[in-house]
Amino acid sequence: MTMRPGLRKFVLTVHVISSVGWLGAVVAYLGLAVAALTSQNAQTVRAAWIAMELTGWFVIVPLALASLLIGLVNGLGTPWGLFRHYWVLFKLLLTVFATSILLLHMPTVSYLAGVAAETDGANVFGLRGELIHAGGGLLVLLVTATLSVYKPRGMTPYGWRKEHEQRKPSLSNSP
Amino acid sequence: MSQTHVGPDRPPYPGTPRWVKVFGIIGIVLVLLVVIIMFTGVGGKHGPGRHIPSGGAGGQTPPIEHGVQQR
Numbered sequence: 001m002t003m004r005p006g007l008r009k010f011v012l013t014v015h016v017i018s019s020v021g022w023l024g025a026v027v028a029y030l031g032l033a034v035a036a037l038t039s040q041n042a043q044t045v046r047a048a049w050i051a052m053e054l055t056g057w058f059v060i061v062p063l064a065l066a067s068l069l070i071g072l073v074n075g076l077g078t079p080w081g082l083f084r085h086y087w088v089l090f091k092l093l094l095t096v097f098a099t100s101i102l103l104l105h106m107p108t109v110s111y112l113a114g115v116a117a118e119t120d121g122a123n124v125f126g127l128r129g130e131l132i133h134a135g136g137g138l139l140v141l142l143v144t145a146t147l148s149v150y151k152p153r154g155m156t157p158y159g160w161r162k163e164h165e166q167r168k169p170s171l172s173n174s175p
Numbered sequence: 176m177s178q179t180h181v182g183p184d185r186p187p188y189p190g191t192p193r194w195v196k197v198f199g200i201i202g203i204v205l206v207l208l209v210v211i212i213m214f215t216g217v218g219g220k221h222g223p224g225r226h227i228p229s230g231g232a233g234g235q236t237p238p239i240e241h242g243v244q245q246r
Contacts, residue, residue: 086192090198154191
């Protein structure tokens with residue numbers, strides 16, 4: 001099933017916006033984590049935790065899910081496919097991995113934001129973990145963005161077989 | 176000669192590109208590293224449990240950071 005060019009361009013645009021938005025939101029989250037880690041002001045640390053929770057649930061999670069779902073539509077609706085080219089396959093695996101870690105980690109962020117909101121002091125025990133999670137997420141997103149731009153050559157064995165199965169009929173019909 | 180979709184005249188698969196092998200090795204090493212860190216306890220407990228005081232059931236005492244000044 002291949003999308004029409006107009007629809008294809010629209011889906012690609014939404015995919016790029018959601019993916020780049022996800023990357024930008026993770027950078028903002030990382031900035032909050034660094035501010036909370038380095039600040040000596042309890043209010044700043046507490047506010048950073050609350051902002052991190054809100055950013056996570058209301059910006060990063062929706063953008064991650066949108067990027068994954070629209071990416072699936074984009075792959076399935078274009079000749080690129082999902083499993084034909086290594087760069088697409090790597091992007092898919094990395095996005096599924098990053099989204100899974102994000103969804104598994106967000107309850108921890110909510111717990112720590114709750115602790116920070118309810119106490120006079122602020123908890124920074126979790127911040128090293130936040131830097132590792134957010135930094136790792138940022139690294140994964142930078143890799144996927146780079147793969148999207150460079151599109152390094154290389155077909156999977158499945159893609160190679162499909163490519164030549166599709167070429168055969170068109171060659172047999174050629175004069 | 177009839178045309179079949181899978182035939183012997185299909186060019187052989189050129190093999191896995193080098194960048195894929197490099198990415199694969201880096202990925203496997205990173206995953207193994209994370210698994211080792213998590214299961215050996217080098218990185219401490221993982222998940223919300225690491226923030227709950229060891230003696231308390233349900234985290235009644237919030238872990239307050241000692242270095243933060245109150246203003």
